[in-house]
Amino acid sequence: MTEDVAAGSAPAPDFDPVLMAVLSSRFEAIIREMVNTVMKSSRSTTITNARDFSCGLLTYDHRLVCVEEAMPIHVTALELTTAPITRLFDDVKEGDAFYSTSPYYGVTHHADMTACVPVFCDGEPLFWTLARSHHTDTGAHLPTTMDAYFRTVYEEGLHIPALRFQENYADKADLIRLCRENFRVSHLWYGDYRAQMAACRVGERRLKELSAQYGLDLLKDFVAAWMAYGERRAIAAIRELPAGTWSHTCTHDPIPGVAEDGIPITAHVTTDPEGGWVTVDLRDNPDCVPGGVNLSEACATGSGRIGVFYNLDPTIPHNAGSAGRIRVLLRDGCVVGRPTYPVGTSNATMGVNDRLINAIQTAFAKMGAPYGLAEGGVEFGSNMGLISGTDDRHGDPQPFVDGLFLALAGGPGLHGHDGWLTYEAPNGGGILAIDAIETDEAKYPVLVESRHVAKEAMGAGQWNGAPSMEGSYRPLRGPITVAYCSDGETNPPRGVLGGGDAAPARNVKRLADGGEKRLPGFHLETCAPGERMCFRTAGGGGYGDPHARDPQAVAADANRHWLSPERAEALYGVALRLAGNGVDWEVDGDRTAALRQR
Structure with a gap:
């Protein structure tokens, strides 16, 4: 240079x-x-x-x-x-x-x-x-x-x-x-x-x-x-940041037999506006674990840059010139560093990797508003399960194996913006698409029974994290196996600067007799005819004090059926009443003012 x-x-x-x-x-x-x-x-x-x-x-x-x-x-x-x-x-x-x-x-x-x-x-x-x-x-x-x-x-x-x-x-x-x-x-x-x-x-x-x-x-x-x-564009953006070092730790859910207490992931972010550098130090993290959640060097390096890019001007060209202003410090044999051959890295793009990006993007929030993001929703539950089985709908039974992307996790709140509903996870940042149900049902012997936005499932804030999504599907012919690794059930995405945490992920099998079986987070399940896989994704964390949220935005959330009037009052200090049409909710200004003065 x-x-x-x-x-x-x-x-x-x-x-x-x-x-x-x-x-x-x-x-x-x-x-x-x-x-x-x-x-x-x-x-x-x-x-x-x-x-x-x-x-x-x-x-x-x-x-x-x-x-x-x-x-x-x-x-x-x-x-x-x-x-x-x-x-x-x-x-x-x-x-x-x-x-x-x-x-x-x-x-x-x-x-x-x-x-x-x-x-x-x-x-x-x-x-x-x-x-x-x-x-x-x-x-x-x-x-x-x-x-x-x-x-x-x-x-x-x-x-x-x-x-x-x-x-x-x-x-x-x-x-x-x-x-x-x-x-x-x-x-x-x-x-x-x-x-x-x-x-x-x-x-x-x-x-x-x-x-x-x-x-x-x-x-x-x-x-x-x-x-x-x-x-030059990256340097100019970095010069708009305050100087200092900020740290944040996110924790991946426990994995029985691999990481009994979960995996804490810490990012130390140092900004040098005068020199035009951001340094992401990831060396203060655990060694590789005996499972598939260790990061590859490509993921650790890429995610170190991603967490910073999420906090810079999005119009900056993403090329070697801008990436070169972000120093990512790794160590050998680290769960978010350079893995030691032959440890497993099959889950390297998600799970721990999403926690790493969250730790970096959320460290920026320690600078105070308007910087940083809350923690974004993590993946992947049975909503994104890898399904396999045999399809006999067209004559001779044919094996199949493919991925379902029926629902995505919710995005984090950030200054000025609510989270993105179809965010997916920090590693994808909204690029991954949600499945067309008709395509899945045409290609494979499954029936998607429901898919909808979950109620009361977003991280509350001045700017909300996006809510979770819920749904269910079942096999139409013989049994199917569903493989998934559902982070975010024990440690849901956290809010920042007074924002609330998101709803946790959840995976359940509804049995043929109507009963429910709670499934492990990291699992391969056989789902037989008459049974259903039911899921809830993780939502996004909220940004800022919920009592600072625009009351009209709270009413809009209630009218989307994302929020009940009771929760609007308890979380946001916003009183709602039925509008003249008897269907929609509107803000009760006097009661809201009284609630927010308490």
Whole structure:
């Protein structure tokens, strides 16, 4: 980094700002085309319905150029995915494509299988195109990709440590055969794999066209100027923060046999406005635990950046320049650091990872209003269960395995804004989509009986956290297995600056006789015909004193049926009465003033 960039002066080299805007949009358009290729060509509902995938572009020397509407955890440390390739292979050439599932080679966790293609322009390697998709099976001994009880990589299924899967633009047949004979419902994997490769090749073609149109030298100058611009924007945003060190601890729920007392996750955040730096120190955390909830280095690094980016201007370009202003300090063998091979990391993108992002974003709230966020809802319960079984609706029984995304956790309150209802979790930040029920029911023998916003389930505040969602589903034919890891049942997301805590998550099986069986948080359950899986997601924590909330906003919550008049009075000091239409609630101004003066 040059001194003039650190000082926030004009970019070096000089670059026409209008052309910079044009080219940055062209790069974003390339990623959007890659994204559409994956979404329209994949086979699993996890990708096509819930959108659990991301694409990105990097320079050949592993600097992030840009991303476009991607899962934050997928793309915020992409350099760790491509760097092992050039370290392992000294003969990377045009027409190659590499594939990796290993968290020890820069992948977030082994279900986020990742395709990488080197892009040569006029014979010179300039870029990488990358497509990362969450696949629904990895060949583990249980029909799930994520399990808190997978203690080592040997239990997680097939690991692919950054191998060359294509040469001269053609698949290596032996590697494809290896995968297809290790994964359940292998045609599903292969369809999703081909969609990823197609997206990377689309990106490759478009970058070559861009190079032919503008020339190599101009593209190189653009990348340098774009990185410098991202860095300057990040520095300017950091200079708006107060200086100091703030800390916060979140606690992951207990996991019997893995972490009996839960896992406390602490983030120390130091802001240096004068220098334009934010340092996130994660070294003061427990060692790796004997289960699948340890973070990969990609998740720990990415989440360290995500928690900071959530507190900066969202229009800052997310590239290597802006990311370089965030220092993330890790240690080896730490549950939120660099894992020691072969400890398990199957749950690395969620659970402990979500608690880490919460700890960072909430540490900013220690600065006082208007900074920081409350804790966001965590995942994933049976609402996002990985289901498997046999489908005989169309003749011969066919096995299936795929993910349901029927409901998402609630977002945190922040200064000026209530939480986002379909937030999902800190690692996704609203990018993951909620399932279309009709698609799930068409593809698999399940019936979704209900899905709705839960009442009295949000963290109260001047700005509320989003409420939980509730629902139920059942098998239509034979039994199904449902695998899930439901954090947030014992330790629900907390509010900040006087805000209230969210409702906890909950998982229940309703039995055929109408009785209910409370299910463990980290579990694989068999659900037989006549039985139902019932869920409640975690809501988001509230921000600020609930008695400072606008009374009209409280009335609006009651009219959405998210809040009862009794709770409006008890939590917010707002008295409600029926409006003249006899249906809606309105604010009783006199009683509200009296309540808030107590």
